[in-house]
Amino acid sequence: MSAAAIQPTLCTLYIWPSRWNLPSIDPTCIAAVFYLQLTIPGKFEVVECTNPDVSPSGKLPFLTHGHAAVSSIPAIISFVSSLAKSTTSGARNLDAFLSAPQRANRTAWCSHVEVNIGDLVAYSFYSLDDNFWKLTNPTMASMLPIPQRYYVPGRIREMHRPRLEAAGLWTQSASEPEKDSFGKRQKTDDPKDEYARAFERDKVSAQAKASFALYARLLNGQKFFFGERPTTLDVYLASHILLLLDPPFPDQLMRSILEESYPTLVEHARNMQTEISQLPQYLVAAAQKQSLLSLIPRPLSNPPKTKESQMDEADLRFRRMRWTWFALALGGVACYVAQLCMKVSVVRVNRRPRRVQRDGANQERETEVTITEDEEQEDDEEQEESAPSRDGDE
Structure with missing residues (x-):
């Protein structure tokens, strides 16, 4: 072969x-x-x-x-x-070398990474106001054509909002930044908003550290989760961690937490990059x-x-039957429209003589009325002319 x-x-x-x-x-x-x-x-x-x-x-x-x-x-x-x-x-x-219990653990941890670490990635890209308007929105706008670049980034942000709110990672306060008629944000300085953001930032930091600590303990100083060979779980975690490390976020909260408190996770992500680059x-x-x-x-x-x-004979026969059905359907519609137009024209033709007859009858009535009026006038004149002659005879 x-x-x-x-x-x-x-x-x-x-x-x-x-x-x-x-x-x-x-x-x-x-x-x-x-x-x-x-x-x-x-x-x-x-x-x-x-x-x-x-x-x-x-x-x-x-x-x-x-x-x-x-x-x-x-x-x-x-x-x-x-x-x-x-x-x-x-x-x-x-994952062929994993045992059955290890595969079950791998599946569970992959789902955990996609939900929990995925929320932290969405938080960094869409929840933090500075990160969205200074990095996420311009980056996505540069990829999209006109006019999608003007509304798609905001729409994607709103799609992530319910999930982040449910996870307690939507950090914007109740007084959202107002927008002018052109959609640009107007800064509003409110001390209450600053205190609220500081409190929520501490809460997010504690939540992120709790999630990162789980994977640091699971890794336990190894190169990869199940030894010296990468698995699907290593792929899941590294793909999320790299998006918290490499993008130039204005607010580097997640990156600072990883580099200062969990360097083993940073090293794991870099090991995956090295493995794939070879x-x-x-x-x-x-x-x-x-x-x-x-x-x-x-x-x-x-x-x-x-x-x-290449399509086999059954596919070709099905395609021919489909186009035949479309042609018959269009032909039926065309015949129906033609018959409908013919009926409308016949109705119009049948209505025209009746209108002419009615108009002729009305004209005859009008002429009869005018004739009778003229006759009455002539009779009155004759009576007036005959009146003096009768007086003279008397």
């Missing part, structure tokens, strides 16, 4: 664009890139995308492999793990051109056809 025969179909990963020397600005997108780097290095390409509507679930990241499209990081991990079961795929299972790098597809058509949400276009992905 030749090398071309065992070469798997190239996978395509759609993610939010890269910034700050990181694969993406989203932690789950970074986790997807890291996972594919460790399982199918050099056998996938990345497409930087800013339109989540192309995803089957409406969220990034998502992966395409042939005709399959898989969305969400757990589904991507499950899909790649299924590919690893084939000896010809070239993929490997990142593997073959993935391909980055050319940036998608933005146009006015990008304002219309559209489904993902079909992948390019290859010899292995």
Whole structure:
């Protein structure tokens, strides 16, 4: 069997664009890139995308492999793990060496990272006022076309707000900064707001330290959580920690907590970067051109056809039947509209003679009235002329 025969179909990963020397600005997108780097290095390409509507679930990241499209990081991990079961795929299972109890712990801790550390990442990007207006909003606006850049960052922030409020990580006080008619913020200096923010900042610091301490104890001075080899849990945690360390936030609260109190977590994230940098790098597809058509949400276009992905006879017959049905439906609608127009024209033609007859009758009545009036006038004149002659005869 030749090398071309065992070469798997190239996978395509759609993610939010890269910034700050990181694969993406989203932690789950970074986790997807890291996972594919460790399982199918050099056998996938990345497409930087800013339109989540192309995803089957409406969220990034998502992966395409042939005709399959898989969305969400757990589904991507499950899909790649299924590919690893084939000896010809070239993929490997990142957690194959774990025992059954270790795999159960891994799944639970991955969910914990996505919820708790994910809340801290969202807090740094969207909750802190300075971070959002000075870093998050300009960064996302530079990625998006006009007019999305003017409203999408704020909309994403509002999407995160209920989750952060439920977690106690929405730090803005009740008196939100007012906006003028152009949407710009107007500064309002209120001592009560400053005290409230200081109190909430201490509360957030305590909550972050409690979460970081759990993973520091779990790591227990090891290079990775389960020894010298990275697992899915290492991918999850490192992708979130790196987004708390590398972006140039104006408010460096999370970074200062990590570097001062939990250096083992910082070292773990850097070890993951080093491990991945030694593997073959993935391909980055050319940036998608933005146009006015990008304002219309559209489904993902079909992948390019290859010899292995040609449609069989059943697919062709189904497509022909579908287009035939569309043609018959449009033909039926056209016939109905034509018949309706003909009926309307016939009704109009039938109504015109009646109006003419009515108008003729009215004219005849008017002429009869005028004739009778003229006759009465003539009779009156004759009577007046005959009156004096009768007087003379008498």
